[in-house]
Amino acid sequence: MKARLSEWIVLLRPGDWLVLAGALSVCVLSALALWRGGAPDKAVVRAGGKVFAEAGLARAQVVEVPGPLGITRIEIEPGRARVASDPGPRQYCVRQGWLTRSGAVAICAPNQVSLSLAGGAADYDSLNY
Numbered sequence: 001m002k003a004r005l006s007e008w009i010v011l012l013r014p015g016d017w018l019v020l021a022g023a024l025s026v027c028v029l030s031a032l033a034l035w036r037g038g039a040p041d042k043a044v045v046r047a048g049g050k051v052f053a054e055a056g057l058a059r060a061q062v063v064e065v066p067g068p069l070g071i072t073r074i075e076i077e078p079g080r081a082r083v084a085s086d087p088g089p090r091q092y093c094v095r096q097g098w099l100t101r102s103g104a105v106a107i108c109a110p111n112q113v114s115l116s117l118a119g120g121a122a123d124y125d126s127l128n129y
Contacts (some may be wrong), residue, residue: 039079041102046116052113070111072113079100082097082098099117102117
């Protein structure tokens, strides 16, 4: 296998290397540009399956959402949002940290509260499939 590879490398000319480098850079730049979601415009907070609040991401604010287990505290800062505290036992939604991309979701299932970012072009995910 090594002998065959070295035979091919010898046949490549400087122009071939430039084409390979250009193709690689086009692939990397395309991946960075196309797989990035748009900037979100607002945070949508749901409680019990219904929209509890919609808040813009332009200024910092705190939304406290009542649920069956207690109060879920959501922090919103310019361009991002997170679930700061939740009375649920496993804290999965809190561990997700700051959501910054459109279409990102944090779900606090035991307390029936969810936070999602909307606006811009959402990233591809299995829910959109």
